[in-house]
Amino acid sequence: MARTPARAPLTDPVFEGVAAAKGHYESYYLRAVAPDRARAVWIRYTIHKPPGGAAVGSLWCTLFDDDGAPPRAVKQTFSSPLGTRWIEIGGCTFGPGYAEGDVEALGHTGHWELRFGEGDGAVLHLPRPWMYTARLPRTKTLSPVSDTVFSGHVEVDGHRVDLDGWRGMVGHNWGAEHAERWIWLHGIAFEDAPDAWVDLVAGRIRVGPATLPWIANGVLHVDGVRHVLGGIGAVRSTSVSETPLRATLVIPPAELEITSPRDQIATWVYADPGGSEHHSAHCSVAALEVRLGDRVLRTGHGACFELGMRETDHGLRVQPFPDG
Numbered sequence: 001m002a003r004t005p006a007r008a009p010l011t012d013p014v015f016e017g018v019a020a021a022k023g024h025y026e027s028y029y030l031r032a033v034a035p036d037r038a039r040a041v042w043i044r045y046t047i048h049k050p051p052g053g054a055a056v057g058s059l060w061c062t063l064f065d066d067d068g069a070p071p072r073a074v075k076q077t078f079s080s081p082l083g084t085r086w087i088e089i090g091g092c093t094f095g096p097g098y099a100e101g102d103v104e105a106l107g108h109t110g111h112w113e114l115r116f117g118e119g120d121g122a123v124l125h126l127p128r129p130w131m132y133t134a135r136l137p138r139t140k141t142l143s144p145v146s147d148t149v150f151s152g153h154v155e156v157d158g159h160r161v162d163l164d165g166w167r168g169m170v171g172h173n174w175g176a177e178h179a180e181r182w183i184w185l186h187g188i189a190f191e192d193a194p195d196a197w198v199d200l201v202a203g204r205i206r207v208g209p210a211t212l213p214w215i216a217n218g219v220l221h222v223d224g225v226r227h228v229l230g231g232i233g234a235v236r237s238t239s240v241s242e243t244p245l246r247a248t249l250v251i252p253p254a255e256l257e258i259t260s261p262r263d264q265i266a267t268w269v270y271a272d273p274g275g276s277e278h279h280s281a282h283c284s285v286a287a288l289e290v291r292l293g294d295r296v297l298r299t300g301h302g303a304c305f306e307l308g309m310r311e312t313d314h315g316l317r318v319q320p321f322p323d324g
Contacts, residue, residue, distance in 0.1 A: 023273025032168030057081030119148030189302025271324030
C-alpha cells in the first residue's frame with residue numbers, strides 16, 4: 001500500500017515557525033528530464049538557519065545537457081526568505097504548479113519559468129504521517145508531487161532548453177540536521193515501461209559516536225501499482241554499496257543499480273545547521289536498472305543519483321558557490 005499524506009499542509013514551509021535558538025534547513029526542489037535524451041534540470045529553493053542566527057535563502061539551478069559540456073550551474077543567496085505559496089526567495093517563487101526564478105552569482109546567470117501538473121499524488125518517505133511533526137526523526141522528506149509533466153524553459157549562462165512534456169517530480173525536505181550520509185534516487189523514462197517511476201531516499205544517521213545502518217524508504221510505480229520499498233522492518237535485509245559514480249541497492253522487494261557519468265556529476269557544498277559540511281554529488285542523467293521479481297526496468301538517462309557524504313577526497317569538481 002502506498003504512503004500518501006492525508007493533508008496538503010505537508011507542503012507548507014516550516015522555517016518560519018522554528019525557534020530563534022534552533023538550527024534548521026529546508027528545501028523545495030524539482031527535477032525534470034527529457035523523454036528521449038540525456039537532458040535534465042534540477043532546481044532548488046533552500047533555507048539555511050544556524051542556531052541563534054537569521055535564516056537565509058538560496059536559489060540553485062543546474063542544467064544537464066548531452067552537448068558535451070559539464071553541468072551548467074549557478075546559485076545565489078538572499079536574506080529574508082518568505083513562506084509564500086510555498087516559498088519565495090529574492091522575489092523568486094515556487095508554489096503549486098509553478099516555479100520562477102532569476103539568479104546571478106560569480107559570473108554565472110540562470111533563469112527559469114516552469115509549470116507542472118498535479119501529478120500522481122504524493123509520496124511520504126517516512127512510514128508514519130505523525131513523524132513529520134514529531135521531534136524525531138530530525139530529517140523529514142517527502143515528494144508532494146510525483147510523476148508530473150513540466151513545460152516552460154530554463155536558461156543557464158545563455159544556454160536555453162525548452163521543456164515540452166518533460167516528466168519529473170517535486171520534493172520538500174527539512175530538519176535540524178542532515179543525515180550523516182544519504183542517497184536520493186529517482187527514475188523515469190524507462191524503456192518498455194513509459195509510465196513507471198521510482199522515488200527512493202536512503203540514509204545513515206549518527207547517534208553519538210555511532211553511525212546507524214542504512215534505512216531506505218520509497219515507492220516503485222509500475223504497471224499501475226505502487227510498491228512500497230524498504231522501511232524500518234526491512235533494515236536487516238537492506239544492502240547498499242555506493243560511490244559517487246555508482247550504487248547497488250537491495251531495498252526489498254527490489255534491487256537497483258545506478259551509474260552516473262563522471263562528467264555529468266554536479267558536486268555541491270551543503271552546510272549543516274550546526275556548522276559542519278557535506279559534499280553532495282548529484283547527477284540527473286544517470287542510468288538505472290531496477291529488478292522487481294522477474295520484471296526488469298531500464299533507463300539509460302532518466303535517473304537521478306545523489307550521494308551526500310563527509311569525504312572531500314572524491315576527485316570530483318566542486319561547484320564554487322558557498323553554502324550557509
